[in-house]
Amino acid sequence: MREPLQVLVLEDEWPARNYLVQLIEQSGLGHVLAAVPSPALASEALAAAPAPIDVAFVDIHLAGERDPSHAGLTWIESLAASSGGPTPPLRIVLTTASSEHAMRAFELGVVDYLLKPFTAGRVRTSLERLVASGSRLGPRSSPAPTRIAARSGRAVVFLQREEAFAFEAEGRLCFVHTAQGRLDVDLSLTSLEAVLGGAYVRVHRNWLVSVSHVRAMERESGDFVLLVGPAQPPLRVQVAKDRAAAVRDRLLTSAVGLRRDQS
Structure with missing residues (x-):
């Protein structure tokens, strides 16, 4: 291929x-x-x-x-x-x-x-x-893994996927949450979702979250909140009401120990 x-x-x-x-x-x-x-x-x-x-x-x-x-x-x-x-x-x-x-x-x-x-x-x-037209400039022994390019001031920072806990949209701006803090990215959440694939789940119109970095899913005043990332305290991400069931199913698909139909 x-x-x-x-x-x-x-x-x-x-x-x-x-x-x-x-x-x-x-x-x-x-x-x-x-x-x-x-x-x-x-x-x-x-x-x-x-x-x-x-x-x-x-x-x-x-x-x-x-x-x-x-x-x-x-x-x-x-x-x-x-x-x-x-x-x-x-x-x-x-x-x-x-x-x-x-x-x-x-x-x-x-x-x-x-x-x-x-x-x-x-x-x-x-x-x-x-x-x-054969536009490839040279052979590659294997495809490079997708890294995430972000900006910290004037510096371009390249992150491995596992370093990105979540992506947040705020107005017309977009950010990636990492151990280095919140960095700027130029792509929209929709574009990032298309590029990064199933390792991330869209939990809200303003949030795209790494499945592997979700530590807990809690109820809070009738809404669901995800605890994300290794920091103390963890990042708290609200789940949209219309996405809660799908997000829970997606998280349980990559985990063992509970039935997916368990409330």
Whole structure:
């Protein structure tokens, strides 16, 4: 079975970034190692990625940069310059609302355009073309385990799955709870749930919790609360009423000692 392409997403708009990550992951053809809003963070993620990145999906217009109208192209040019060649050392797919920069993109070796708004079919087609063109930069003896990229100030921190107790959404921000404290992540809970799979359970619209780090499930004034993580006191996570039965079943599935139908 072919390994998925290792992907970097550079997109400054939070909704577009997370939707693109979901479409890439759901295609089964790509795995997002990092999704970031700025060229500086993209360069850091590229340098520190736990596996070689095959392709970057890059937005042309990036708010907050010196020249936002073509900041994505400027970053691609910097990659090419640092590699000593006319094109960057990885495949590039531009994500943009127009094709006005097509000529310069062609000169830089950009392999595809994704026009906004994204669609599942168009993202899949782009990935299929990359796979068919042999875009993998080198052989891998085995697929790299998924690690979690988070931010602590200006530093990019890479965590093993078992280091992440839970993910919390707060407004438009998202955080991961670890022994190092609460760190920033750029993906939505929905995107993280798609990437991380069954090791985590969505217990509330604002919480995604590691099954292996749940220490207890308690009733509190008619509601269920999970005690999560090794800290003292543990993290207390409320379970949504409409998810309580499914969460309890999921926790009991990975445990022995009690009947699943026991109240």
